[in-house]
Amino acid sequence: MFLPTVAASPKLLLRRCLGVLQRVLCLFLQVYRWTRGGSEARVEGSPEERLRQGATTPTSVNYHFTRKCNYKCGFCFHTAKTSFVLPLEEAKRGLKLLKDSGMEKINFSGGEPFLHEKGDFLGKMVQYCKRDLQLPSVSIVSNGSMIKESWFHKYGDYLDILAVSCDSFDEATNQLIGRAQGRKSHIENLYKIRGWCQQYKVAFKLNSVVNTFNVDEDMTAHVTELNPVRWKVFQCLLIDGENAGEAALREAERFVISEERFQGFLDRHRNVSCLVPESNEKMRNSYLILDEYMRFLDCRRGRKDPSKSILDVGVKQAICFSGFDEKMFLMRGGKYVWSKADMKLEW
Structure with a gap:
């Protein structure tokens, strides 16, 4: 009877050692996550934890339904990697x-959204979102080109x-x-579109990316004349695989x-009120951000990591992988005030 007990002891000891080793490895991995990206993990939690706690409401969504563009902006961070x-x-x-998950605002972008089917595809989506949804x-x-x-x-x-x-x-x-495209004047076209927005009662907004080529420019006079409801001024951003890194289409x-x-x-430009x-x-x-496959894109790690498509898994599951920071959004x-009916603009 003694021999089987002696024979079994090494097996028992091995199991205990493996158990201790497993706990040590788990502790090591936890410490590693904390030191490499722990604050992010502790604050936002894993996708599974966010799903258990309740998914974020997609109040405002940016749908980049196409990547194709007729311009070649050197800093573009959503490039034509697919058509x-x-x-x-x-x-x-x-x-x-x-919409059924709580979306109140949709923004269509690209690429250049008016390029596909000469803008008719975009128009039909705009009409559907305002009239039907x-x-x-x-x-x-x-x-604008x-x-x-x-x-x-x-x-x-149908456009706000x-x-x-x-x-x-x-x-x-x-x-x-x-x-730019050829010899066409981007600025003249901009002013023309501003006039159409006024005529057809669409709120006009201006976006600018600040970079090494325009950082010293004073745009006050032009922006004041155009009088947009908002002038979004972005700092040039690097996204690995889009405008930086070996696989990028831009540098x-x-x-x-x-x-x-x-x-x-x-x-x-501190005196420009908009x-x-x-x-x-x-x-x-x-x-x-939704890409052309309707996948949410997580940009927390300096690249665009896609979720599964909302068409396959639904909004609630897909949005948990978006990395969306709702507090920063607010x-x-x-x-x-993003509905033109509430803006009280003088047309």
Whole structure:
């Protein structure tokens, strides 16, 4: 009887040693996560924990339904890595899922959203969101180069806000940045679109990316004349795989500016009442971004890590992988008077 007991003892000892080793490894991994990204993990929790606690409400969503663009902005952080665009009915199904989950505002972007089907695909989605889903706010971000007055005539009633990107009021600077197409004047076109917005009762918004080529420019006079409802001023942001890194289609490192230079630009324009500044810190995690497959993109690690598509797993599960920082969204003024019916604008 003694021999089996002796034979069993090494096995028992081995199991105990393995158990201790497993606990040590778990402790090591926990410490490693804390030191490498622990504050993020402790504050936001894992996707599974966020799902148990209740998913974030997708109040405001940015749908980049196409990556194709006719401009070549050197700092672009959503580049033409694919030409895929969802069929319209599938896109509508996803938009309905978002509305049913609490979406109040949808922003269509790209790429250049007016490029696909000459803007008609975009117009049909805008019409669907406002007329059928009755969303409080429907907006678009565009470079403005493909917009025709006929689009406003057909779809303008369904659009709350049109944001046009303009990084400089000097044509040569726009050429350097890549925000241009041939010899067309980006600035003249911008003013033309501003007039159409006034005529067709669409709130006009201006977006600018501050970078090495425009950081010393004073845009006060032009912005004041254009009188947008908001002037979003972004600090040039690097995203691995998009505008930085080996797999990127852009090399944006030469466009990057320091926090100090960005603040200098803001100080120069401090008297522009519609200015809404967004530093890299504010911008990186405070947007709910859907890509062309309707996957939420997590930008916390300096790249775009996609969730599964909301068309496959639903909004509640997919949004837990978005890395969305709702507090920062509110701090940067992400929720504002965004329905043109409530803006009390003088048309």
